[in-house]
Every structure is written in structure tokens, then in C-alpha cells.
Amino acid sequence: MMRTRVLPLGEYVVGEALxxxxxxxxxxxLAPPAGAxxxxxxxVHRVGGVARSPGQVDNGMYxxxxxxxxxxxxxxxxxxxxxxLYEAERDQFAAKDGRMGKVTxxxxxxxxxxxxxxxxxxxYASYTIITR
Numbered sequence: 001m002m003r004t005r006v007l008p009l010g011e012y013v014v015g016e017a018l019x020x021x022x023x024x025x026x027x028x029x030l031a032p033p034a035g036a037x038x039x040x041x042x043x044v045h046r047v048g049g050v051a052r053s054p055g056q057v058d059n060g061m062y063x064x065x066x067x068x069x070x071x072x073x074x075x076x077x078x079x080x081x082x083x084x085l086y087e088a089e090r091d092q093f094a095a096k097d098g099r100m101g102k103v104t105x106x107x108x109x110x111x112x113x114x115x116x117x118x119x120x121x122x123x124y125a126s127y128t129i130i131t132r
Contacts, residue, residue: 008098010060010131011046014085016095018042021084026077033067040077041067049128057101058131066109066123074121078109085127101130 011030018028027041042064049060064081068074082105087093089103109125 007051007056007058008131010049010058010098010129011044011062012097013093013095013100013131014060014062014088014129015044016097017088017093017100018044018081018084020093021087022080026080032065037067039069040073042077042081043067047126052130056132058098059128060131061106061128062126064109064125064127066125068121068123071111071121074111074123075109078123078125081125082109085129098131101132103130104128 015028015030022028022042025040027037027039029041029043030045032043032045033041045063046060047063049058051057052059066074066077066081068077085103088100093100104127106126106128107124109123112122112124
């Protein structure tokens with residue numbers, strides 16, 4: 001009988017990578033904000049994916065919701081998330097729950113116009129990320 005190793009907890013690996021690479025003032029959360037966050041914040045959540053190699057490699061689809069006090073700050077935060085993810089891939093960032101692998105941008109950082117009528121300004125990006 002084949003025993004399957006538990007897959008890495010990709011959400012935690014990605015969250016820890018962002019905490020490591022983004023400026024310390026940016027809050028990174030795996031839980032949705034209870035209200036409008038103050039300052040800059042990123043909410044990371046997995047929305048799907050597949051086990052590329054059962055028990056070893058996970059290819060998750062992640063959505064990143066971005067919050068900032070101004071449109072410009074939200075745009076800059078989107079770019080910072082993009083750079084941070086690719087730096088984590090390059091460095092093969094390792095956390096307690098696994099390590100980063102290939103990052104593929106699916107939908108680059110962009111504003112969410114219907115939500116940008118007031119504070120905070122918001123943005124959205126999605127990536128597939130392999131964790132091991």
C-alpha cells in the first residue's frame with residue numbers, strides 16, 4: 001500500500017514569504033479582514049489547485065487582495081507583492097510548512113474599480129505557486 005506524505009501548507013509558506021520580503025509595515029493575513037484595514041495590507045487565500053506529485057508538490061492558485069490608503073499606494077503594493085513572490089521563488093524561500101517553488105502570474109495586480117469609491121483603495125492579483 002502506498003503511503004502519501006502530507007502536502008505542504010502552501011498558504012502558510014506563501015504568507016511567510018510575503019512577511020519576509022515585503023516591508024514590515026505591510027500586514028499580511030490569511031484570514032479576511034474584519035473591516036477596512038488601516039495602512040497597507042495583503043489578504044492571501046488559496047482558491048484552488050492540484051497536487052502535481054501526490055504527497056510532495058502542490059500547485060496552488062492564490063488570490064491576493066490588496067488594501068492601501070491611496071490608489072498609488074495600492075498600485076505600488078501590487079508591484080511589491082509581485083516582486084516579493086518572484087524573489088521568494090528565486091531564493092527557494094523555506095518556512096516551517098514547506099518551501100516556495102515556481103511562481104506564475106495569472107492576473108497581474110490591478111485595481112478593483114467598484115471598491116475604489118472610498119477608503120481603502122483595493123487591488124487584486126492571482127498567481128499559481130508551487131510549494132514543496
